[in-house]
Amino acid sequence: MAPKDEKYHDMDETLILDSIHKWLERDVAPYAMDLEHSDTYPVEMVEQMKDMGLFGATVSQEWGGLGLSASTYSKVVTMISEVWMSLTGIFNSHLMMATAVEKFGTEEQKQRFLPRFVTGELRGGTGLTEPDAGTDLQGIRTKAVRDGDHYIINGTKTWITNSIEGSCFALLTKTDIKADPPRKGMSLFIVEKGAGFEISKRFEKLGYKGIDSGEMVFTDFRVPVDNLIGGEEGRGFYQTVGGLELGRINVASRSVGIAKRALDEAVRYSQERSTFGKPICQHQAIQLKLAEMATRYESSRLLLEQAANAYDEGRRCDLEAGMAKYSASEAAIENSLEAMRIHGGYGYSKEFIVERLYRDAPLMAIGEGTNEMQKIIIARQLIERNKI
Numbered sequence: 136m137a138p139k140d141e142k143y144h145d146m147d148e149t150l151i152l153d154s155i156h157k158w159l160e161r162d163v164a165p166y167a168m169d170l171e172h173s174d175t176y177p178v179e180m181v182e183q184m185k186d187m188g189l190f191g192a193t194v195s196q197e198w199g200g201l202g203l204s205a206s207t208y209s210k211v212v213t214m215i216s217e218v219w220m221s222l223t224g225i226f227n228s229h230l231m232m233a234t235a236v237e238k239f240g241t242e243e244q245k246q247r248f249l250p251r252f253v254t255g256e257l258r259g260g261t262g263l264t265e266p267d268a269g270t271d272l273q274g275i276r277t278k279a280v281r282d283g284d285h286y287i288i289n290g291t292k293t294w295i296t297n298s299i300e301g302s303c304f305a306l307l308t309k310t311d312i313k314a315d316p317p318r319k320g321m322s323l324f325i326v327e328k329g330a331g332f333e334i335s336k337r338f339e340k341l342g343y344k345g346i347d348s349g350e351m352v353f354t355d356f357r358v359p360v361d362n363l364i365g366g367e368e369g370r371g372f373y374q375t376v377g378g379l380e381l382g383r384i385n386v387a388s389r390s391v392g393i394a395k396r397a398l399d400e401a402v403r404y405s406q407e408r409s410t411f412g413k414p415i416c417q418h419q420a421i422q423l424k425l426a427e428m429a430t431r432y433e434s435s436r437l438l439l440e441q442a443a444n445a446y447d448e449g450r451r452c453d454l455e456a457g458m459a460k461y462s463a464s465e466a467a468i469e470n471s472l473e474a475m476r477i478h479g480g481y482g483y484s485k486e487f488i489v490e491r492l493y494r495d496a497p498l499m500a501i502g503e504g505t506n507e508m509q510k511i512i513i514a515r516q517l518i519e520r521n522k523i
């Protein structure tokens with residue numbers, strides 16, 4: 136993330152949001168529904184996102200990125216998610232990998248990877264989750280064993296976003312399986328596809344369509360020692376956790392986008408649809424729903440703003456990011472369900488966007504740490520910050 140004085144100023148933020156808005160109206164909204172329902176990767180949109188610099192959105196300008204603050208970035212993500220949330224996964228997981236290199240990589244690694252990450256020439260994501268370990272990251276089994284000037288990697292990573300369309304990943308491994316606690320034996324590598332790195336599965340999902348989620352299998356896969364992020368073993372867990380605050384701000388931003396679109400659709404439809412001689416927005420039962428939806432959206436948006444500001448000011452913000460992610464994802468789930476109910480039978484039709492919002496929203500409660508874990512993080516931080 137760029138230091139404060141390099142950040143986009145208000146004027147720049149207005150310009151970038153304006154150009155994203157135009158792009159969404161012209162190049163995304165008319166096509167998103169078809170691509171989503173046919174689960175087709177949005178090749179052209181990816182090229183357009185490259186041109187707009189989204190693959191380097193949060194990377195410093197020094198490396199050719201846009202150097203957006205978390206605050207501006209979160210507005211970009213929210214805006215795109217109001218139209219098609221899947222698109223944000225294509226560049227966000229990629230940016231998590233880029234952030235790990237920019238924050239923790241050696242100078243040589245930054246020079247080698249960041250210029251190619253920001254253009255989207257090298258695209259990918261983060262490989263943390265395994266078939267037997269998601270929330271409990273210290274339980275992973277993928278092993279990296281040193282062999283001269285290489286490491287040999289064996290293991291399986293599952294549910295990895297961009298694993299099929301992407302070519303480069305930040306991969307969490309164990310370099311010391313006996314370490315106690317296990318996190319001290321974990322190391323993060325940058326790996327590029329090659330011999331011994333295979334995709335064994337493409338997941339069929341409830342929502343989050345158009346974007347690929349797959350399983351990556353490593354069999355005696357050789358990666359140069361120079362690709363160990365930071366050049367020192369045993370730092371991988373901290374490097375991974377160090378990126379989660381921004382990751383949670385991102386999921387909160389996507390959620391706020393879904394919650395807002397659900398609200399907007401409900402407000403519009405409730406004025407168009409009449410029953411018993413008046414628009415349904417004049418029935419008190421519908422008004423109660425709209426009021427609750429609007430309050431959930433606004434309160435989540437404010438929590439998100441607070442978390443993004445804390446991040447930009449360089450303050451520790453696991454409590455704030457956890458609250459924003461938890462609140463906004465629950466708002467997305469509840470608002471999308473309520474929007475569907477307000478649409479009556481039509482809400483169940485694939486012709487209306489509320490059906491998609493309803494399928495996309497639950498993912499927000501899972502990604503970047505489940506909501507159960509967010510509550511545990513929030514509580515722990517509350518106690519730590521208020522010790523007696």
Ligand SMILES: Cc1cc2nc3c(=O)[nH]c(=O)nc-3n(C[C@H](O)[C@H](O)[C@H](O)COP(=O)(O)OP(=O)(O)OC[C@H]3O[C@@H](n4cnc5c(N)ncnc54)[C@H](O)[C@@H]3O)c2cc1C
Nearest residue numbers: 228261262263264268269270271294295296503505507508
């Ligand atoms: C569409 C999609 C895309 C994804 N993309 C990526 C990606 O790009 N990279 C990546 O690495 N991973 C990715 N994931 C994986 C995701 O991060 C994990 O699914 C998530 O971390 C949860 O892990 P799990 O599925 O193993 O669930 P588990 O860890 O098995 O959890 C199961 C349940 O138990 C609860 N639970 C677990 N531990 C505790 C506890 N201590 N206290 C209370 N409750 C607990 C959880 O909250 C959950 O409700 C993706 C997942 C999906 C669905």
